[in-house]
Ligand SMILES: Nc1ncnc2c1ncn2[C@@H]1O[C@H](COP(=O)(O)OP(=O)(O)OP(=O)(O)O)[C@@H](O)[C@H]1O
């Protein structure tokens with residue numbers, strides 16, 4: 074691999090990792106703060122992608138579809154928390170798993186009814202249609218750079234929100250003692266509804282911005298859900314910082330696994346088994362630190 | 372003048388066990404009420420029933436005249452009732468500074484008597500520990516933090532449940548000094564504590580609970596001057 078294609082793969086790996094982080098951060102936040110296991114998280118990613126496709130088609134502008142889609146998914150998240158999730162806080166995790174698994178099925182069915190089962194694509198929006206030349210023969214799409222920049226900006230904003238604002242303090246305090254937070258005059262139910270909706274919107278937004286670079290198709294939620302859980306487990310449950318590190322690691326392992334050739338004892342290990350790389354990474358991390366890289370010791 | 376807090380005929384249950392048997396409690400503005408009773412007599416349950424943390428099965432809780440029996444705990448807090456729970460209740464994953472400012476606000480009447488500066492002046496120990504994690508503090512410091520945090524919500528009523536439990540005598544004395552300062556600042560308080568002398572010295576009025584019923588209610592002096600009540604109900 075020459076330097077030029079190495080650079081392209083590195084950028085791809087980082088961009089994929091950042092997108093994974095965006096999806097997984099919502100999952101880890103909702104689990105870490107609210108103690109809710111949300112199997113339907115991948116469905117929100119899919120809903121985001123379909124919304125971007127359908128709204129961009131109807132409105133005629135991807136850039137206008139984004140804020141509309143975010144508002145819609147925040148509302149959807151609030152509705153689901155209020156209608157369903159809020160009833161399960163006092164119960165065992167098993168109920169959440171069952172409920173959110175049911176949600177996956179319901180969302181798939183609804184998606185089929187509303188949008189059909191076809192595979193769609195949306196064009197890369199202007200002004201990011203071009204590519205930046207890296208060498209004489211290699212170029213990198215500007216839109217992918219834009220994705221990375223947006224996710225990095227969101228990661229910084231999320232960090233500041235959680236670590237530096239009073240809202241973030243209240244949210245963190247709620248993770249350790251809900252009753253006390255209420256007795257200080259804070260409406261914890263509303264606060265948690267907001268956190269859940271925020272997690273939903275993060276996944277959906279990831280689906281929206283990735284729609285122009287990957288196709289929009291029925292099974293896209295399930296794939297993403299599994300990888301997101303691997304990210305959360307490697308990074309440490311509840312740790313946003315851990316999710317960032319884990320997602321980038323998976324991006325690197327996955328991307329370079331697919332473009333590297335490796336033979337061991339006459340067997341072609343890479344790229345044939347590249348799909349297993351992230352699970353091996355997870356197994357390795359868990360052997361080293363069972364609580365994940367930035368997780369709290371159990 | 373209307374009572375700040377007026378609870379009437381409170382019956383509270385935990386599942387099938389009947390804990391409070393028709394308790395009445397009233398607190399006037401600026402008043403200090405000492406609530407006493409042996410272990411398990413229902414003191415904490417009474418406080419939680421007032422705070423909306425446990426729902427009484429019957430009876431009413433009024434805060435400044437408004438019926439708040441079924442109100443969410445945060446509504447009761449916003450009406451001006453602050454709570455320092457048994458076993459503290461600091462947020463160990465937040466720093467001392469964050470614990471203090473996270474819920475700071477003007478009071479129900481818009482008053483901003485307690486500022487971060489005033490709380491730090493009242494608790495110099497907290498100023499030294501301001502950047503530490505809440506979980507790194509000693510028991511006494513955690514208690515100061517919980518009281519300081521409650522004061523920063525600028526309440527009209529402060530409810531203290533066993534604020535000196537398990538503290539060394541010197542630290543306890545420090546807490547009582549603060550409670551006197553709070554009283555002097557005009558905040559009404561309900562104090563639950565095992566230290567009979569300290570409670571009756573500071574409280575205007577005292578109440579004793581036995582098995583969820585009020586067996587004594589009157590001026591603290593009467594309790595101080597009558598050792599028989601004390602021996603019968605408190606065993607001290
Ligand atoms: N969550 C609960 N579930 C069931 N029973 C409880 C619960 N909390 C308290 N109790 C019981 O209710 C009774 C009153 O408890 P409460 O905590 O109000 O007493 P207390 O007067 O505050 O005692 P202490 O001095 O030990 O704090 C006790 O018999 C206790 O065992």
Ligand SMILES: [Mg+2]
Pocket residue numbers: 414415416457532
């Ligand atoms: Mg108690």
